[in-house]
Amino acid sequence: MPTMEEQHFEKEQQNSTEEYKAFRGSEKVDTVRPGRYKSDRWRWFVSIALYASALVLGMAISVLGPTLEDLASNVNENISNLSYIFVGRSSGYAGGSLLGGILFDIVNPHMLLGLSLLITSSGMFGTPFCKNTWLLTALMSSVGMSMGVIDTGGNVLILDTWGEQAGPHLQAFHFSFAAGAFVSPIIAKLLFGHKPGKNASTDATTMSENSSSTILPFSHSTRSFPTSMWAYVVIGVFVLLVSLSFFILYFCSSPISSRKKTANGKQVFSKRHNTLIFLLSLFFFFYVGSEVAYGSFIFTYAKDYAGMDQARAAGLNSLFWGTFAVGRGLAIFIAACLSPGILILLCLVGTNVSSLLLLLFSRNEPVLWTCTALLGVSMSTTFPSGISWVEQYTTVTGRSAAVFVVGAALGEMVLPALVGFLLGQVQNQPLLMYLAFGTSVFTSVLFPVMYKIISQERVPG
Template identity: 30%
Template sequence: MSEENYNIADKAASENFLREDGTPQQDQTTEDSKPDVSTTAARYFLTATLGAGFLGLGASLTILGLALPTLAANLGSSIDDLSLVLIARGGGYVTGSFIAGTLESKVNFLFLAAVSLLSMALGMILTPLILNVASFYICTAISSLGMGGFETVANVLCLYLWGKKSGPVLQFLHFWFCFGCAITPYFARPFLNEVFYYSTIPSNSSAAENITSFQNITYIENTDLPFVSVPYFVIAGILTTVTIFLIILKLFFAWNLTRSQDKNTTEFEGTRYRYGVLFLLFWFFFVFIGMEVVFSTFLYKFGISESPGLAYSRDVSADLSAVFFFSVVIGQFLAIFWSQKFSPEKILAADLLGVGIAAILVLFYPLYFETAPILFWITVGLVGFSSTSIYACVLSWASHRITFDGRAMSVSVFGGSLGEMVLPIPVGFLIEKHVLSFLYFISGYAFVLILLFLMMVKFAQTKSEKHSLDNPAELDNLQIQGNSKMQNQKNG
C-alpha cells in the first residue's frame, strides 16, 4: 500500500471523527484557517472535565484498601473474608474496559464516559451501606466496571482530540489520577475506624495469641449512615459532577464523538505489525503496573520488618511510603511540561534509566543500609519520580505507530490488571520469611521492563512512524464541526 493511499485514509478517518449531529459535512478548512474559538474552548473544557474524572478514578481506586478494615468491621467479618475483593475488582476493571473498547466505534464517547462515571458513583454510594459480604462484592464489581470503562474511553478520547499533541494532555490527565491517589489517604483517615493489635495470655493457655479488635461502628450524627460513608459520598459527588458536565457538553455542542469505521487505518498498518505492537504493549503494562503495585503495597511492610529490613516504626515507615507517593505526583506534574519539549521515546528512555539506576541501588541495599540509610530513601523517591510518566508516554508512543482505538486500550488495561493481580503473589508469599525477596523481585521486574522497552523500540523500527495527519485526529489542522447550538442559532 502506497504512502499516498495511507495518508488519504488517515485524513478521512480524522475528518469523520467530529460531526455535528452525526451527519457528514464538507471540510471547510484551508491551510490558513483557524479553528473556531468556541469549539477550541470546548475542547479545553472537555479535557479539564476528563482530568476531574481521573481525580475521581484515582480516589476510587485508593479508598478501597484504606476502608477495607472498617468495612469488614461494619459487617462483623474479617479481612480474610473480603480478601477476594481485589480479584473481583480486577475482573470488573478488565470487563468494563473490554465493553467500552468494543462500543467506542458504535456509541458516542461522551455517553460511554458518562455511563462509566455513573457506574463508579453508584458503586461508591452503595459500598458503605452494604449489609453482607455478597453485596460488598457486587458493589465493588459495579464500580470497577465503570473504572475500566472510563479509563479506556478517556485515554482514547484524549488521543482523538489532540492527536500528535496529546502527550502533554495525557500527562495532565494522569497527574490528576496520581493526585487523587495521593490525597485520598489524608482525606479519608478521620472517617476510618482504628484497628488495634495487642497480645494477651488467656487463662486456659500458656501461649500468647494475637487478637484484633475494632471500634464499634460509628454513625453520622442523627442518621443511620456509617461514618465511613463520608469519603465514599464525596468521591461519588465528584464523579456525578463530572458526569453532569459531560452531558452539558453533549447537549450544548451536539458532538457526535464516535470513531468512524468508514476508513479505519488498521488495514493499512498490517495485521502482523499491529498485533506485534499490541502483544508487546500487553506485556509491558503487565510488568509495569505489577511492579508499581508490588512496590507501593509492600514498601510499608519492608519498612517495619526487622533486620535485614529497615526496622522502622510504623510512623516512619508511613513517611517512607509518603515519599514514594509524593515523588509520583511531583514527577507526573513536571512530565506535563517535559512532554511539550521532548518526544515520548526520549522521556521513556530517561524514565527507564532512572528505574534502572534505582534497581541497581536496591540490589546493593545490604551494603549500605547500616551506614547510609538515607540512600534508600533517595532510591524510593527515584522509583516514584522515574516511573510516574511511563504510562502516558507509552500510550502516546503507541498512538504514533498504530491506530490506538478502544480495543487497543483494552489490551493495555488487561495487561496492567493481570500484572496487578499476578506479580504481587510471589512477593506476598516470601516477604514474611525472606524480607529481601521484596527488593530482588522489584529489581527483576525493573530489568524485565527495560528489556521490553528495548524490544518495543526495535520492533517499531521495522515500520516507519505514521505520516501526514495522525489518526487519532490532529484537530489543529481541521475545522471542528461541532459548533455550539447557541452559535448556530445566532448565525441562522
C-alpha cells in the first residue's frame, strides 16, 4: 500500500509526463498572457515598434565609425587615443545584455524597452556636445548598455508575441538592424558631411579654439563641432520617437504571449535547456566574431594582400555588407517556407563553400568578389534562424537570450582583435581566410552536435 508521499510523487510524475507530451506535440496547449488586445492587429503594432527599435539600434551603432575622426577632433584627441571608446561601448553592451536578460523576466518589456531607448536617445543627443574624452567613453558605455538591453529584449519579445510564427518576424527584426547600419553612414557623411570649401582641419582648429576656453565638459555652442555631429542629433530624435511608441504600448495594454505552456500555465523547458543555450552561445561566438572580423578586415586584406587599389577594396567591403543586408531581407520571406533548421544548414553550406574557395584562391580577384557576396548572403540569416531553431525545443527567456547575446558580443570583441594582433605578427598569409574557414567548419560541426543532443530527448513514460 503506497504512502501518501509516494502517491503524491507518482501524481507529480504523471503531470510532468502529460505536460512534456503537450509541449512535444502530443497535445496542443496554447495559453495567452492576459491582455486587453490579443488580435493579430495588436501583434503587428508591437512588431512594427520592434522593427523600428532595431532600425535605430543599427543606426546608433554604425554612426560611430564614419564620424570617429570628427568625434576625435571634437574632444581634441587623435583617433588612436579615442579608439578605446569601442571597448567601452562593447563592454556596456555585454553588461546590458546580461542586465536586460534578468530584468526582462520581471519587468514589463514595453516599459523596459522604452526606458532603454530613452537612455540611448539621451546618449545620442549628448555625444556631439561632449568635450571630455573620459566622459565621452562613459557616455558610450551607457549607450552600449542600453543597446544590449534592447537587443536581448527585442529578440525575446518577438518570440513572446508570435510564438511558433516568429521566424519571419525575427528575420525582419534583424533585417531592420542591417538597414539601419546601412543608412547611418549615409546620414553622417552625405547628409551632414563637410561642406564644400570647408575641411576637417578647419573644423578641428575651430574646435581647439573653442574648447580651450571651455571649462565644462559640455559646450552648447552649435559652431564648436563638425557638421557630421548633427547625425547624432537626428538619430537621437528617431530613437526618442521610437521610445515613445513603447510607452504608448505600455499604457494601452499588457504584453501578450503566443508561446506554448503547460496546463498549469508554466513555461516548458527542455531537460537539456542549459546545455542547448550554452552551445548556442558558443555557436554565436564564432559566427558573429567571424562575421565582424571579415567585415572589418576585408578592406585591409584586399588592399595589402590581394593587391587591390583602395576603390576596389572599398567596393569589396561594401559588397559584403550589401549582400548581408539583402540576405536578411530575402530571409523574411524564405523563413515562411523553410524551417529554421533547414535555413541554418543552407547557411552553413554556403559559408563552408565560400570560405574554402576564398582560402584556396586567396589572391584571385573574381573569386574574391563572387565568394565575398556568397559569404555575406550565407551569414546574413544565421543569427535569427538560430534563435528560432532553439525556440522549437525549449523556452527562450530573457536570461537565456542574454547568454547567447553575450556570447555573440564576446565573439565580436575577441576574434577581430585576434585578427588585428596576428596581422602585425604574421606577414604574407591569408589570416582572414583561415579564420573564416576555421569558424565555418567549427560551427558546421557544432550545429549537428546540438541537434543530436536535443533529438536524444524522448517523451518520458
